[in-house]
Amino acid sequence: MSDPKPYIVHFDLDSFFVAVEILLDPSLKGKPVIVGGSAKRGVVSTCSYEARKYGVHSAMPMQTAMRLCPHAVVLRGHYEEYGKYSALVTDIIASKVPLYQKASIDEFYCDLTGMDRFFGVSQYTRQLREYIIKETRLPISCGLSSAKFISKMATNEAKPNGFLEIPHGKEKDFLWPLGIEKINGVGKQTEQRLRKMGLHTIRDIALTPKDLLISQLGKWGEDLWRKSQGIGSGEIEQHWEQKSMSHETTFHDNQLDTDFLHRKLVALTERNAYDLRQDNKLTGCITVKIRYSDFETTSRQEAIPYTALDDELIKKAKMIFDKFYQQGRPVRLIGVRFSQLADDGMQMDLFNRQHEKLNLYKAVDAIKNRFGKTAVSKAVTSGPKNESKK
Known part of the structure; x- marks a missing residue:
């Protein structure tokens, strides 16, 4: 029996950040919109098609963009909202296809190989695209072909908000x-x-x-x-819901000291973030786990703007911990898990200097790789070592 013909779909949310901004403020529709830093500083993160007509494009310095399109509406962006809508699209795709890869915050590959025996793959892809648009109100383009790179190129040709199929042969x-x-x-x-x-x-x-x-x-x-x-x-690649990175610590003696627990939480988050950067990934969800001395175990997770930066992740981990930790109860174990992983080539908050920060952290990682992971650490993580690690 011959192998089934491959069917690969590529989805790309059109001008994703701008599309979300239009949902938040419909008056922006039809206007040249730039999501980026101030008009004098930073770079363009993304822009509307109306702004692209003037030559504006992603990663362009804001000063250049404003010279090309001085009447553009400049927005700093609502990055938590982008994360929420990205997660919504991901959940839809995860529920509708057998295998998918989240390539970035606004880009997905789906493998529909074998589905042609049960469905018309072309019709199924069209219906899935229409369902995503209906449920999210976001424009999305897609391409269908026998290979990932062809599907991505088909998507580019189908933009904006279109579908293009390249039949086998x-x-x-x-x-x-x-x-x-x-x-x-x-x-x-x-x-x-x-x-x-x-x-x-x-x-x-x-x-x-x-x-x-x-x-x-x-x-x-x-x-x-x-x-x-x-x-x-x-x-x-296997979809991100089956991928996560986690570290947890079990203490020899049950702990009540919140400052001590914070230090261990920071250390665990740092270890996760290091692993994240080693795999060139970003995380869009962080989970904090607490096991009390009576072995009752609870956890809380929150979606976050995609990042691999220690300071952002530590801040969120401590916030989650402080929200649900029951003061006065001895703690036996704490853990931190990152999920909803995506490649770090995805769009980031460029004008908040995320790329510069990420490069700085990677430089520190290189020192750790050369001289050992304990060569560089935050002062807050130092303290008595009275726990076992998993």
Whole structure:
């Protein structure tokens, strides 16, 4: 029996941050909206299609954006709301497909391979997209094909708020007329090198000997050739609900000292955040677990704006702990778990210097990797070691 044909869907919430802002304030609809820092500082996180007509784009300095579109509405953004709507879309997708990958706060891959035996995959994808729009009131584009990269490119061609299917056997018909800049991962430098080689369309790449591409571009040259032939991966990582990172501590002696418990909570959160960054992940949900001396165990979780930063995570962990810890009850164990994980390439709060902070934490991580995890630690985490770790 031959393997079933792969069916990969890519979903992308259009101008996600702006779309959420419009839900919060409908008067913004149809206006050039920029989510980013102040008009004088920071960078553009995302912008509406009306602002894009003036040449504004993500990661552009705000001063440049304001020169291009001086009448734009500039918003600092409601990042907790973005997290809530992202979680809502994720829950819908999780309930409707057998396997999915949350690639970022606003981007998903779904594997519908095998479903063609029971459903029309194209019709099912259309219905799922329409259901997401109905339930969230957010615009979302999607592509359906045999491979992840083709589906993502189909989504890009379907924007805004559209659907495009590339049938099996029609991959080259879709890809070959497109410009080389349309290939995922081709930046300005690679584009310039390809154009110097006389390659301007994906068809040009496909008709170039593979060995020549490899000699000029190394492994990336081989990857480009394979993509130009419509050959790509359909592998979907297991969805984030089955992924989490956690650490917990059981004390030799039951503890009542809130300051002591705070120190251990900070240490556990730091360890989780370190693991998070080692895997190049962000978390969108944090859970604090408490087991009392009588073995009653309780936990509380809260959705958070996606991050991998110690200070943000520690602040939220302590807040959750303080909310539900029953003062005066001896504690036997505390734990911290991160879930709803996503790749750290997703959009972050750029103008709040998250990227600079993340790079700083990663530099500290590098020191820990070289000299040991205890080489650098916060003063608040130091204290008597009277617990066992799991």
